[in-house]
Amino acid sequence: MSNLHSTCGAGRSISVKSPVKGRGSGTWRLYLFPIEQALMLDVDYGSYPFVTSSSTTLAGIIGGLALNPKNITETVGVVKAYTTRVGAGAFKTEDTEEIGTKLQEIGREWGTSTGRRRRCGWLDLVVVKYSNSINYYDSLNLTKLDILDTFETIKIAIAYKIDGEELDSYPADLEILNRAEVVYHEMPGWQKPTTNARTFYDLPRAARDYVEYIEKFVGVKIKYIGTGPDREAMIQRA
Numbered sequence: 001m002s003n004l005h006s007t008c009g010a011g012r013s014i015s016v017k018s019p020v021k022g023r024g025s026g027t028w029r030l031y032l033f034p035i036e037q038a039l040m041l042d043v044d045y046g047s048y049p050f051v052t053s054s055s056t057t058l059a060g061i062i063g064g065l066a067l068n069p070k071n072i073t074e075t076v077g078v079v080k081a082y083t084t085r086v087g088a089g090a091f092k093t094e095d096t097e098e099i100g101t102k103l104q105e106i107g108r109e110w111g112t113s114t115g116r117r118r119r120c121g122w123l124d125l126v127v128v129k130y131s132n133s134i135n136y137y138d139s140l141n142l143t144k145l146d147i148l149d150t151f152e153t154i155k156i157a158i159a160y161k162i163d164g165e166e167l168d169s170y171p172a173d174l175e176i177l178n179r180a181e182v183v184y185h186e187m188p189g190w191q192k193p194t195t196n197a198r199t200f201y202d203l204p205r206a207a208r209d210y211v212e213y214i215e216k217f218v219g220v221k222i223k224y225i226g227t228g229p230d231r232e233a234m235i236q237r238a
Helices: 056-067 098-107 125-135 174-179 205-218
Strands: 004-007 014-019 027-032 076-080 083-085 120-121 139-143 155-161 181-188 222-226 234-236
Touching: 076 222, 098 120, 125 155, 125 205, 139 205, 155 174, 155 205, 181 205, 205 222
Parallel strands: 004 076, 076 139, 139 222
Antiparallel strands: 004 014, 014 027, 083 120, 155 181, 222 234
């Protein structure tokens, strides 16, 4: 089966399985391609003018790599359990005080070569849902869940409001986006380590609630859950 992993927020690579030409129907080759940008930096769908010069959507991957879309049978959106951004641009859930600093420190959110700290804040499901409306993910990979292990309360952005009226979609106008207020849903933290979890039900109840809330809101199953930096620290759900 062919599959392509696309990015939503924190993704850094895609993998594509394609049939090897002339080798028969049962022979496949796995390709890995680096991706350094995420959806909100996309030239068409990102928070313009704070974008890159190319397309970072699934369509951009297909066009940029000349992939046959008929060979792609699965797309997986990759998103952190919280939100980060490098450089300027819209970031509605950014926290520049205690929460943001804590996420930076625990998540080691700074550039490997530059040392520049990434901007951090709570998970923004408005953006994740917007990303899904463009890329149509089959499933999600939620990474770095363990970074939230020590938080007593966790917030998730679920809507934007202008003058008390909830917006029905992600605003394309930067001026409107800047004026918008964030509506948060609060959940209790689990305050237990998740790094040793190997199945979904090894996670604390509150952590499972967090995962399931994201799934229900976005309408996409979370198939993979990252609970640490090691290769083995990845829960795969059926």
